[in-house]
Amino acid sequence: MPYKILKKKQLDKSGILVEIDIHAPLIAKKANPGNFVLIRINEKGERFPLTIADFDRSQGRITLVFQIVGKSTLLLSHQEQGGELLDVVGPLGNEIQIKKYENPIVIIGGGVGIAPCYPQAKAFKEAGNSIISILGARTSDLIFWQDKMAALSDKLIITTNDGSEGLKGFVTVPLKDILAEEKISLVIAIGPLIMMKNVALMTSGIEGLPKIKTLVSLNTIMVDGTGMCGGCRFASKNGEIHFACVEGPDVDGHMVDFDILLNREKRFIDLEKKSYDLYKQECKVLEEIEKNKKI
């Protein structure tokens, strides 16, 4: 079955954030907030997970947002609108449990993690929840889907590390104030591991702040993504081993040992760089050939 790229859109000026719509009717039909897909772009490609950022069941469409961080994401960004991906598998992982909470929910998206916050915010909003959203990024240009999130949020806060938009600093700056000022039923954090670690720490009942249930989304390194290989494993603070692909991706943030996971996610870093550099070199050569043709 071909998985056609229906639309491709650049989300920032530098071009590292990309949004694509894929024709995948069976996946769209079953997709729920929290689910992810595994992608293999071509015959020699690796299998990697991306969380479903939006879906339209009637149109048979899923939306993915990714940041270019290595070869596979760069290669994905080079796929043309109208082109096809070799394999898209899903929806995988567990959907999040949606219900109406007594107090507001804080939804925190960091960087590319803003995208998977959207379907969760939408579902919680539809269930009648009051939502406070915090969107954070390095700089203003990397904040996206602000309008989409604003439409679902009772309050929307932007943070940037360089202060180019909203509050200057990390997402935990406004979170701390919120936790100190009002009653919160649930915190959802999706973004870099280090951000999720700090959010989970802040909601764990430190510095006189209340302990609040916190869900984090673990997009670990996976191969099959169906509970077979064990590559996605992470450890809990009490030393148990868990598997993100079948127990997650959304898990209790207070249970995760983030330091172990931060270390594990680095395990292929040198090979990932090698693969990325080789591909960039290849692209350069191809570009030269194209240029010469035109001359």
Next chain:
Amino acid sequence: MSKTPPRQRMPEQAPNLRIENFEEVALGFTEEMAHNEAQRCLQCAEPKCVDGCPVNIDIPNFIKLVKENDYLEAIRSIKEYNILPAICGRVCPQEIQCEKACILNKKWEPVAIGALERFLADWEKENQLKECPDCEPPNHIKVAIIGSGPAGLTCGADLARYGFDVTIFEAFHTGGGVLVYGIPQFRLPKEIVEDEIETLKMLGVKFEYNMIIGKTLTINDLKDMGFKAFFIGVGAGLPTMRIIPGINLNGVLTANEFLTRTNLMKAYKFPEYDTPIKIGEIIVIVGGGNTALDSARVALRLGAEKAIIVYRRSEAEMPARQEEYHHAIEEGIEFEFLSNPVRILGDDENYVEKIEVRKMKLGEPDESGRKRPIPIENSEFFIKCDTVILAIGTNANKILTNSIPELKVNEWGYIVIDENGKTNLNGIYAGGDIVFGSATVISAMGAGRKAAKAINEYLRPLI
């Protein structure tokens, strides 16, 4: 009978050469060798080998046909019972099945039945004589097979021959299950699996890849699509992890991940292929089964200097195939028997540096019938290594079973079936690793065959 000639030895790639490549180790019989070997068969009136075969191939008959140089009839005879001879000829543990039962085994060496089966399958392929096995006329009744491993392929092929409209749903992007993600290229080339899948396509079997039944589609969706019966052969699930200190260090991985990266995703061709694998120089593999041996031998071919198997029992209790054990020894794999890991130690960057191992001794037999390993006090020692691969078994994959709460599973999550392969739900059958835990390719095929027979009987009234 003193004239019984010696068993023919199958040519193999020399150990020093083969550890440099992923090509097949065993090269197969020449025609002359096959002919000589066939002469050794005594054509017993009451052949024990047939009973030793899980799918009861008429072994004396096909060997007789080899003797008569009628290879085409010989392969036809095998295919009456076994649709995947090129695979079985390579990976069946014949030494504990048909060849163990061979009458020659009492005084001499048994007939090389597996090698002859492989010879015929390869001969048929080389001469492009592959033909569509006889089928009953199509009855247009749809049956869904979930999982394209050995159980699913066999069940699907048998049902197609009964005339059913069979679709096999596979989670991966390619067919074969453990035959492609688990068993390495040098033991079972992927082209052989592809070829056997072609035979199923000749029978009219359809393949749907990237389909996670229980997620992408459910059994109820398939019922709505008109499927009348189901065979579940989804295979093994998550690997067993032993929680010891250091288990989360970088460089500790499961055999499932290691083999899937290498075999299915072709990480041995990185960076031409995008999936990376990283092992370093000295590799310790924990376990004593075929998966442990496969992992050790793959590690050597990926460039490891040394691969050491740490197994808590002794050589005699190893569940691995004898032939593969010999191959491993020839290739220079080292063994630390009666040894059990205690902890793994890492460097400043949290990469594996060494493993601490405790010596064991054997006590009384345990539930598995094998002697129980007992730790010896103060016997610990270290093995310096860069990678630790755990090959100590798998658990049930629950994606499908969780999506059918009414389906009866046992306390470990394996599906409960009756003697015909039927589950507690009407029209739903199961077999292979999702029923028995870890089993062999041929036992999974036997289960697929049994279920196909039962499904045929169940659906007959609809025809």
